[in-house]
Amino acid sequence: xxxxxxxxxxxxxxxxxxxxxxxxxxxxxxxxxxxxxxxxxxxxxxxxxxxxxxxxxxxxxxxxxxxxxxxxxxxxxxxxxxxxxxxxxxxxxxxxxxxxxxxxxxxxxxxxxxxxxxxxxxxxxxxxxxxxxxxxxxxxxxxxxxxxxxxxxxxxxxxxxxxxxxxxxxxxxxxxxxxxxxxxxxxxxxxxxxxxxxxxxxxxxxxxxxxxxxxxxxxxxxxxxxxxxxxxxxxxxxx
Amino acid sequence: xxxxxxxxxxxxxxxxxxxxxxxxxxxxxxxxxxxxxxxxxxxxxxxxxxxxxxxxxxxxxxxxxxxxxxxxxxxxxxxxxxxxxxxxxxxxxxxxxxxxxxxxxxxxxxxxxxxxxxxxxxxxxxxxxxxxxxxxxxxxxxxxxxxxxxxxxxxxxxxxxxxxxxxxxxxxxxxxxxxxxxxxxxxxxxxxxxxxxxxxxxxxxxxxxxxxxxxxxxxxxxxxxxxxxxxxxxxxxxxxxxxxxxxxxxxxxxxxxxxxxxxxxxxxxxxxxxxxxxxxxxxxxxxxxxxxxxxxxxxxxxxxxxxxxxxxxxxxxxxxxxxxxxxxxxxxxxxxxxxxxxxxxxxxxxxxxxxxxxxxxxxxxxxxxxxxxxxxxxxxxxxxxxxxxxxxxxxxxxxxxxxxxxxxxxxxxxxxxxxxxxxxxxxxxxxxxxxxxxxxxxxxxxxxxxxxxxxxxxxxxxxxxxxx
Numbered sequence: 001x002x003x004x005x006x007x008x009x010x011x012x013x014x015x016x017x018x019x020x021x022x023x024x025x026x027x028x029x030x031x032x033x034x035x036x037x038x039x040x041x042x043x044x045x046x047x048x049x050x051x052x053x054x055x056x057x058x059x060x061x062x063x064x065x066x067x068x069x070x071x072x073x074x075x076x077x078x079x080x081x082x083x084x085x086x087x088x089x090x091x092x093x094x095x096x097x098x099x100x101x102x103x104x105x106x107x108x109x110x111x112x113x114x115x116x117x118x119x120x121x122x123x124x125x126x127x128x129x130x131x132x133x134x135x136x137x138x139x140x141x142x143x144x145x146x147x148x149x150x151x152x153x154x155x156x157x158x159x160x161x162x163x164x165x166x167x168x169x170x171x172x173x174x175x176x177x178x179x180x181x182x183x184x185x186x187x188x189x190x191x192x193x194x195x196x197x198x199x200x201x202x203x204x205x206x207x208x209x210x211x212x213x214x215x216x217x218x219x220x221x222x223x224x225x226x227x228x229x230x231x232x233x234x235x236x237x238x239x
Numbered sequence: 240x241x242x243x244x245x246x247x248x249x250x251x252x253x254x255x256x257x258x259x260x261x262x263x264x265x266x267x268x269x270x271x272x273x274x275x276x277x278x279x280x281x282x283x284x285x286x287x288x289x290x291x292x293x294x295x296x297x298x299x300x301x302x303x304x305x306x307x308x309x310x311x312x313x314x315x316x317x318x319x320x321x322x323x324x325x326x327x328x329x330x331x332x333x334x335x336x337x338x339x340x341x342x343x344x345x346x347x348x349x350x351x352x353x354x355x356x357x358x359x360x361x362x363x364x365x366x367x368x369x370x371x372x373x374x375x376x377x378x379x380x381x382x383x384x385x386x387x388x389x390x391x392x393x394x395x396x397x398x399x400x401x402x403x404x405x406x407x408x409x410x411x412x413x414x415x416x417x418x419x420x421x422x423x424x425x426x427x428x429x430x431x432x433x434x435x436x437x438x439x440x441x442x443x444x445x446x447x448x449x450x451x452x453x454x455x456x457x458x459x460x461x462x463x464x465x466x467x468x469x470x471x472x473x474x475x476x477x478x479x480x481x482x483x484x485x486x487x488x489x490x491x492x493x494x495x496x497x498x499x500x501x502x503x504x505x506x507x508x509x510x511x512x513x514x515x516x517x518x519x520x521x522x523x524x525x526x527x528x529x530x531x532x533x534x535x536x537x538x539x540x541x542x543x544x545x546x547x548x549x550x551x552x553x554x555x556x557x558x559x560x561x562x563x564x565x566x567x568x569x570x571x572x573x574x575x576x577x578x579x580x581x582x583x584x585x586x587x588x589x590x591x592x593x594x595x596x597x598x599x600x601x602x603x604x605x606x607x608x609x610x611x612x613x614x615x616x617x618x619x620x621x622x623x624x625x626x627x628x629x630x631x632x633x634x635x636x637x638x639x640x641x642x643x644x645x646x647x648x649x650x651x652x653x654x655x656x657x658x659x660x661x662x663x664x665x666x667x668x669x670x671x672x673x674x675x676x677x678x679x680x681x682x683x684x685x686x687x688x689x690x691x692x693x694x695x696x697x698x699x700x701x702x703x704x705x706x707x
Contacts, residue, residue, distance in 0.1 A: 101240060
């Protein structure tokens, strides 16, 4: 569903992403771990078509993001680190608006149900978003992904800044989507969450994907050790 | 999809206090401006009707008298007020409301309302056209300045882009969301104006076509302002910067350019001073036949030519009163002099108009302003037309009086008295302003400039869309 083929991005002399190759199939959750500036967000942005690739291809459902941008976006949903919605509209109105832009028509009842299923309290559905917490906005994002019937989900540090309860709820929702066959590519700093929700974990450093492991094949401590080892190497190189 | 975006923008705006307060202020100003305009015009119309009736009564009430005495006694031509002047009073306050019609002289219009005002009038009047031309564009800027910058600042732009939405459709949706409230306010104003004006018989027949065209001109003007605002909002990253740029644009196109073009036009193509103009006219008049001076060389030449033409030896043998005949010929000479000098003035006016039109390439305000005044029949073009009509009436009046004198008396009979019935037989002055078709024909270049702005600004918006 999601595929990067020799995907690279550079800004002048700086190589933000170098020859990335990865593939995320339906029902898989690929978590990208790495320090700030490792290239996680650049990868997500390249898949979203927000920035053009220097070389290589990003494909969604076999559609090249660069040349078939509009068509490829039909299959994806995107939740950034801090999902921003229109503060003067209610959660329901925001969901209705973004669904409409994506060409999806849902009844008011369907949208209300989607928001409830995504964990948003009923009492907040008709309240303006300016009264929402970050976790509540992320839930609207999940509801949007569901409403759109997205086959792939691109998440850029979605649990960053969420309290443990909200983070847990979010992971539960991701789990549900995974079971429904959604392919997910998630950039995160959270090793525990990556191990908990991911099927595959990639560790990035300086724009390169250094390791890819199956979440089932490593324990949390092994993952932590591998991660720290990779980071130490980075530190050593920098010194 | 465009409709969905437009309705969402409209809904968001309605929920913003800034928008609601701005709209309420604009509506209050519009109501106040409409009321003040109505009050002013009702008062002017009443005075106009009374003065017109009075002037006619004075003319027809003259006793038996020499027609040339009646010609010097004179009468007035009053410029009628038209319904759309309530929306755009144009230059009415500066162009005068009546012209005194007398023998030998083409007088300037007089009784300018501006002359009766205090120095505070320099601040301008609160009229509907002021709201339509200055305040609504400001409202548009206040609504549109952060159309794209807000999306960038609050981070919703990325989510929008992730929906696979065409940026041009997003732009058109935003355009519609801003245009919708402007359309509602403008339509409301014009519908109320139509209902209100159609019931005012005192203000003459309302031209619905002119009203509709004026409405469309304003909508075009607003569409251009929306386009400019969206272009700036798309190109800037911060709302504050966008607002500052747009306010500077508003000052430039609505305030600075009109004044600069006026000064430029006056510098390049200056009108002669009133004194210089009068001196030139007097000089040319003296060079020809003066109906009152039978001893001048021109009068003697004309006398000789007339005797030769009729094959008689003396003026008393002519089949008409030569004094009346000479008066008429003198009048015709003076009319030619006035025609020559007023044609020069008109040429200057046309040249100045060209400067304004060239300036309109830098300001969409100018073509909108000119078209609005022209359609309301309150522009200088209509004033010139009225002044020409008044002059033609004056010449016909003089011809009728001199002809009566020449045909009904004998040479040297200055004691001749025309029957007072003659005054009634001469019809009152009646002025028909240019039709809407004529107005459009006379102002085609302003229409072209306005459409040029409309298409160019839409083109600019389309190009800018890729940079959002």
